Amino acid sequence: MTDPAKVRRHAERVRELVASVVRTQIKDPRLGMITITDARITADLRDATVFYTVLGDAAAQASTAAALESAKGMLRSTVGKALGLRHSPTLTFVLDDVQDQVKHIDELLAAARSADAEVQRRAAQAQYAGDAQPYRLERDDEDEGDLDDEDGPAAAEESR
Numbered sequence: 001m002t003d004p005a006k007v008r009r010h011a012e013r014v015r016e017l018v019a020s021v022v023r024t025q026i027k028d029p030r031l032g033m034i035t036i037t038d039a040r041i042t043a044d045l046r047d048a049t050v051f052y053t054v055l056g057d058a059a060a061q062a063s064t065a066a067a068l069e070s071a072k073g074m075l076r077s078t079v080g081k082a083l084g085l086r087h088s089p090t091l092t093f094v095l096d097d098v099q100d101q102v103k104h105i106d107e108l109l110a111a112a113r114s115a116d117a118e119v120q121r122r123a124a125q126a127q128y129a130g131d132a133q134p135y136r137l138e139r140d141d142e143d144e145g146d147l148d149d150e151d152g153p154a155a156a157e158e159s160r
Helices: 004-024 058-070 072-083 098-125 141-151 153-159
Strands: 033-041 047-055 090-095
Touching: 004 033, 004 047, 004 072, 033 058, 047 058, 058 072, 058 090, 072 090
Parallel strands: 047 090
Antiparallel strands: 033 047
């Protein structure tokens, strides 16, 4: 069994190596404005998944994906030599859609804010459906004293 800290260190190293090689050694014109965001490696250190983002539209994303696929062999050999492992991990490139998720969450939050504002606006104009004081209030002490005086203590006991 592999140590989780060792796996994390190797994943971080894979991310750094791939980012460095993409920036300095790959001269493919299809490669767009790319950022390597994360890398994850399996516990047996055989498979690595590299997440990336691309600045641009769908065509730029597709051409960058093609450039990374064509450079996968060079990237794998560079990572394998640098890590010093018995087996070089296979690299899988996945487009990271964090920006799309952030945009979607922002839209949901804006919709929630507008709904809350509408609820507050309606609540400010709301009125009670019944009386302003819907609860029954206890009688004043004066009323109870009058009851005792008129009918006497026996009548007060019977009324309870």
